[in-house]
Amino acid sequence: MNFQQLRSVREAVRQRFNLTEVAAVLHTSQPGVSRQIRELEEELGIQIFVRAGKRLTGLTPPGETVLPIVERLLLEAANLKRAGDDFARAGSGALTIAATHSQARYALPAAVRDFRASHPQVQLHLHQGSPQQVARLLLDGEADIGIATEALDQHGELVALPCYRWTHCAVVPPGHALAADADAGKPLTLQRLAQFPLITYEAGYTGRAHIDQAFTKAGLAPEVVLVAMDADVIKTYVELGLGVGIVAAIAYDDERDRHLRAVDARHLFAANTTRLALKRGSYLRDYVYDFIATFAAPLTRPVVEQALAEPAEPAGDDPAL
Numbered sequence: 001m002n003f004q005q006l007r008s009v010r011e012a013v014r015q016r017f018n019l020t021e022v023a024a025v026l027h028t029s030q031p032g033v034s035r036q037i038r039e040l041e042e043e044l045g046i047q048i049f050v051r052a053g054k055r056l057t058g059l060t061p062p063g064e065t066v067l068p069i070v071e072r073l074l075l076e077a078a079n080l081k082r083a084g085d086d087f088a089r090a091g092s093g094a095l096t097i098a099a100t101h102s103q104a105r106y107a108l109p110a111a112v113r114d115f116r117a118s119h120p121q122v123q124l125h126l127h128q129g130s131p132q133q134v135a136r137l138l139l140d141g142e143a144d145i146g147i148a149t150e151a152l153d154q155h156g157e158l159v160a161l162p163c164y165r166w167t168h169c170a171v172v173p174p175g176h177a178l179a180a181d182a183d184a185g186k187p188l189t190l191q192r193l194a195q196f197p198l199i200t201y202e203a204g205y206t207g208r209a210h211i212d213q214a215f216t217k218a219g220l221a222p223e224v225v226l227v228a229m230d231a232d233v234i235k236t237y238v239e240l241g242l243g244v245g246i247v248a249a250i251a252y253d254d255e256r257d258r259h260l261r262a263v264d265a266r267h268l269f270a271a272n273t274t275r276l277a278l279k280r281g282s283y284l285r286d287y288v289y290d291f292i293a294t295f296a297a298p299l300t301r302p303v304v305e306q307a308l309a310e311p312a313e314p315a316g317d318d319p320a321l
Contacts, residue, residue: 003077005040006070008033009048013067014140017049017056072281078141079283092121095291098134098143099126101230102206103274106250107164108147111295118294122287130229131204138279144288145276147295150204152277156312160275161304163296167266168207169252171238171245178244179261188263190214194222197243199234202227206248207272214269235260248272278304280312 007026012033015021023030034054041048048063049056059067085093099108104126112124127137131151137143138158146152153160170188172178178188178196194215201208215222225243228234231251238245239259252262276296278284289301
């Protein structure tokens with residue numbers, strides 16, 4: 001038994017049983033992948049994969065049992081390498097962060113700046129994606145830290161720690177009727193907001209579920225004329241007069257967005273929780289703990305270590321960027 005056999009099995013599942021893709025990922029040949037899998041099956045005395053001719057089509061029942069063990073073995077091998085690096089290359093290395101656009105654009109910059117100042121020998125890699133893509137990068141071991149609001153607490157293999165809570169606001173051009181209402185001291189209501197075409201986030205992004213839930217609960221069906229994945233796009237079309245924008249409050253800045261007005265909407269929609277996630281069982285280098293505490297001060301090393309040591313709980317269903 002060897003690690004290349006284990007990697008072949010893991011990648012076969014990740015690549016949806018396409019051995020051509022597996023060979024490309026592992027930088028080997030398709031016959032080589034087939035041989036590695038076959039030799040492991042022969043050594044274990046079981047068939048891991050269901051086959052149709054020479055093609056793999058799925059996992060057998062024994063394969064379903066073996067796969068988590070394969071994942072754990074490869075995770076521990078990666079942990080062993082990280083532990084060695086911790087001592088051999090103290091204070092230097094690489095840190096990969098996966099985050100949604102809103103987090104990367106508005107929440108992370110200050111933490112990245114401060115971390116770089118204190119850890120100049122650590123190379124940072126930042127990947128942006130949807131909440132589901134952030135979770136997948138963590139699960140596949142391609143990111144050390146994931147930051148998002150939705151999806152991260154839906155996976156038992158991840159430890160998702162709350163960082164901060166945030167709300168939405170409405171954004172309009174300065175002369176808009178809602179800006180006049182705010183100047184006159186009139187609180188924004190869902191009924192008033194629903195009178196205008198709306199521009200907001202795509203489903204599954206940046207608290208969109210809480211926006212929809214609020215209108216549905218109030219028996220309202222607003223006209224959503226445009227959806228986007230990030231606030232910068234939403235604000236661009238608000239400036240063009242296409243509608244009222246609903247964005248995360250952290251995405252509005254008085255100086256940067258001086259051509260727009262923000263109208264308080266925190267009382268209209270449920271608050272959201274941004275979470276930082278780690279893959280359960282991963283070995284974290286010292287500087288990873290330092291970055292986590294830089295981004296979210298309450299998440300000290302003892303707090304994170306305790307969370308990682310706790311058994312997995314059933315994933316929640318409350319969408320919490």
